[in-house]
Amino acid sequence: VSERVPGELMAAEIAEQPDVWRRVLAESGAELDEVAARIRARAPRFVLFVARGTSDNAALYAKYLVEIGLGLPCGLVSPSTMTGYGAVPDLRDVLLIGVSQSGGSPDLVHTVRVAGQQGALTLAVTNDPGSPLAAAAQLHLDVRAGVERAVAATKSYTAQLLTLYLLVGRLCDNGSAAEAAAALPALGERLLAEDTRLAAEAMRYRFAQRLVCTARGYSYPTANEAALKLMETGYLSAQSFSGADLMHGPLAVVDAALPVIVVAAAGVGGDSMRAVLPTLRERGADVFCVGTEEAVAAGTGGLVLPGGVPEPLSPLLEILPLQLLARHLAVARGGDPDAPRGLRKVTETT
Amino acid sequence: VSERVPGELMAAEIAEQPDVWRRVLAESGAELDEVAARIRARAPRFVLFVARGTSDNAALYAKYLVEIGLGLPCGLVSPSTMTGYGAVPDLRDVLLIGVSQSGGSPDLVHTVRVAGQQGALTLAVTNDPGSPLAAAAQLHLDVRAGVERAVAATKSYTAQLLTLYLLVGRLCDNGSAAEAAAALPALGERLLAEDTRLAAEAMRYRFAQRLVCTARGYSYPTANEAALKLMETGYLSAQSFSGADLMHGPLAVVDAALPVIVVAAAGVGGDSMRAVLPTLRERGADVFCVGTEEAVAAGTGGLVLPGGVPEPLSPLLEILPLQLLARHLAVARGGDPDAPRGLRKVTETT
Numbered sequence A, B: 001v002s003e004r005v006p007g008e009l010m011a012a013e014i015a016e017q018p019d020v021w022r023r024v025l026a027e028s029g030a031e032l033d034e035v036a037a038r039i040r041a042r043a044p045r046f047v048l049f050v051a052r053g054t055s056d057n058a059a060l061y062a063k064y065l066v067e068i069g070l071g072l073p074c075g076l077v078s079p080s081t082m083t084g085y086g087a088v089p090d091l092r093d094v095l096l097i098g099v100s101q102s103g104g105s106p107d108l109v110h111t112v113r114v115a116g117q118q119g120a121l122t123l124a125v126t127n128d129p130g131s132p133l134a135a136a137a138q139l140h141l142d143v144r145a146g147v148e149r150a151v152a153a154t155k156s157y158t159a160q161l162l163t164l165y166l167l168v169g170r171l172c173d174n175g176s177a178a179e180a181a182a183a184l185p186a187l188g189e190r191l192l193a194e195d196t197r198l199a200a201e202a203m204r205y206r207f208a209q210r211l212v213c214t215a216r217g218y219s220y221p222t223a224n225e226a227a228l229k230l231m232e233t234g235y236l237s238a239q240s241f242s243g244a245d246l247m248h249g250p251l252a253v254v255d256a257a258l259p260v261i262v263v264a265a266a267g268v269g270g271d272s273m274r275a276v277l278p279t280l281r282e283r284g285a286d287v288f289c290v291g292t293e294e295a296v297a298a299g300t301g302g303l304v305l306p307g308g309v310p311e312p313l314s315p316l317l318e319i320l321p322l323q324l325l326a327r328h329l330a331v332a333r334g335g336d337p338d339a340p341r342g343l344r345k346v347t348e349t350t
Helices: A010-013 A016-028 A027-044 A053-070 A106-117 A132-136 A156-170 A175-183 A185-192 A195-204 A215-233 A243-247 A276-282 A295-300 A311-332 B008-015 B017-027 B030-040 B053-070 B106-115 B132-136 B155-171 B176-181 B186-192 B193-206 B217-234 B242-245 B276-282 B293-300 B311-332
Strands: A045-051 A074-076 A094-099 A122-128 A140-141 A210-215 A238-244 A258-264 A286-291 A301-304 B046-051 B074-076 B096-102 B121-126 B140-144 B210-215 B237-242 B257-266 B286-291 B301-304
Touching: A010 A311, A010 B286, A016 A175, A016 A185, A027 A122, A027 A140, A027 A156, A045 A053, A045 A132, A053 A074, A053 A156, A053 A215, A053 A311, A074 B155, A074 B176, A094 A106, A094 A132, A094 B155, A094 B293, A106 A122, A106 A132, A122 A156, A132 B030, A132 B276, A140 A311, A140 B293, A156 A175, A156 A311, A175 B017, A185 A243, A210 A215, A210 A243, A210 B186, A215 A238, A215 A258, A215 A311, A238 A243, A238 B237, A243 A276, A243 B074, A258 A276, A258 A311, A276 A286, A276 A295, A276 B053, A286 A295, A286 A311, A295 A301, B008 B017, B008 B311, B017 B155, B017 B186, B030 B121, B030 B155, B046 B053, B046 B106, B053 B074, B053 B096, B053 B217, B053 B311, B074 B121, B096 B106, B096 B132, B106 B121, B106 B132, B121 B132, B132 B217, B140 B257, B155 B176, B155 B293, B155 B311, B193 B286, B193 B301, B193 B311, B210 B217, B217 B237, B217 B257, B217 B311, B242 B276, B257 B276, B276 B293, B286 B311, B293 B301
Parallel strands: A045 A074, A045 A094, A094 A122, A122 A140, A210 A238, A210 A258, A258 A286, A286 A301, B046 B074, B046 B096, B096 B121, B121 B140, B210 B237, B210 B257, B257 B286, B286 B301
Antiparallel strands: none
16 A cells, blocks of 8 residues: 555545536436425425534535525424434424435434434435435435545535535526536636645644634535534634624634634625624734635735625635645644544444 | 622622522513413424524523424524525414524514514513514513623523523423422522632633533533633633534544533433543543533543433533633633623624
């Protein structure tokens, strides 16, 4: 076996993402049409998601799509209510969507199974059509990310985002949704070309023990996912808050010694960060901003996102520089983001 | 004006809690009966909560009560979907509950108003019956905590927990719910008598910059709220994870240099932390456990909770030592938990 360079798997999987998106766009159409038709036939009135870790951030993203685009109330299930407390809720008229890269965590499988028995229409969104979660659900969508080997999920995350975006687009009768997504792969390649710059930026955080990520709206899951990557690969205590929640207490933590990463793309979510950026600067915070030119100028540094996609698609692009940043930082700190300490690829919780 | 000692307001409000609970138990009955009857008459099929900060932790607690006790699907609304993105979801058959100490944040008021227009039955749970949120909702419950002056919320939090517990108890036809709560004030006093011990424990964290709180089930909101108190008063980067979510990535952050606070009360939630405690110890973590004798023994230190209440009431007790810990730590680090840097009592977000 040839020696592996730390982080090489994660680097390769980050770089693969534009091709993964091309594959999803080219191959998922029929499956999405079929699943959307089945969902429509049941006319769900509430949507629930169940997920863990990175997939939970994809579920939160989809929650915004459902609440805003589909106009349905939506919730994220706490799996322990069904696995531990034995809750048997009335789930008629509910669509329950389990999101998981591996489709292997027992608590998600149990939740999807019980939900089906309790009257819900169940859908599994996984990277493995042969997984227990796919088998437990009535419907399945394959996110087509290909085998993911690095413990830190990257390509499966954006493949989940894209698959969920295309599904909700179909459910909203938004014909232009898929069309808009066609611009993603080329824009993703442009952002990935900033790898050298992100490697240099990562050095600024080499000695940081903690960090705050913040964003609002569709980009809030990006802040969560960036924090999770920084935790699991670089071992930073990286916290994530919606820009509004940050103001309700956690702001007290922010000072000149605490780095902040702000995501503020073009659109409603980014606009609502305009009030947050000056507050952070007043507190002396170092603010690295991934977003519009205006937002980056309001920080102390950052990376301007290319235009060209509607706001709901921006999260696929925003996370790319932050994945690169996390990988470089982890390697600089002596870690191996392909196999972080204490973690395995498939986490089994009950 | 006499000089104020840092943290004296917070100390007084922490100490008031058993009396606040006595007041809620003695005076809220008729209001709770009336609100429960109105909710029952509408037979909601889905429950949504909207809240920020400490009140969001109370909402998460109530989400467990609703999912487990009431058997209804439940979600936490992202306010920006309605305030920023202008979502107008179909909320027929939905009960939407806004939770807020002040009842003054514009985004919550807007969300409750829109929800009412979209067909939801709306309930405000506040500490001020004259607040805009109380006026915007169709129903109101006063949590009767009395005026709260410290910026860090304490007595309003447990008053929210108790009020929501009593409401769901009525909706479940669980006649023994109110009865069980009668034991709380005396048990709370026993825990508050540990103040000197908690002051000593707090010194162990004096130089910590970061910390992890973790729990599962009904106690998960306790971990969130403990982390929030440590952030807003002591300026620690305190993270909170459900015991299961911790295993899905964030565990990598934990090592011997990172203090961990585990909440593991008697019951399903605490039992499911049995798998987490040894994993934390294997990583060399310092684990302060608030919970059963068995759980405390599995940590490196801690405080044993008194028995005597059913698991859903345990969160009212668990948070008391952690409020005391946060206050002492904040004062030791030179802060003033009554008026943390950068925060005001009423946070207005839109």
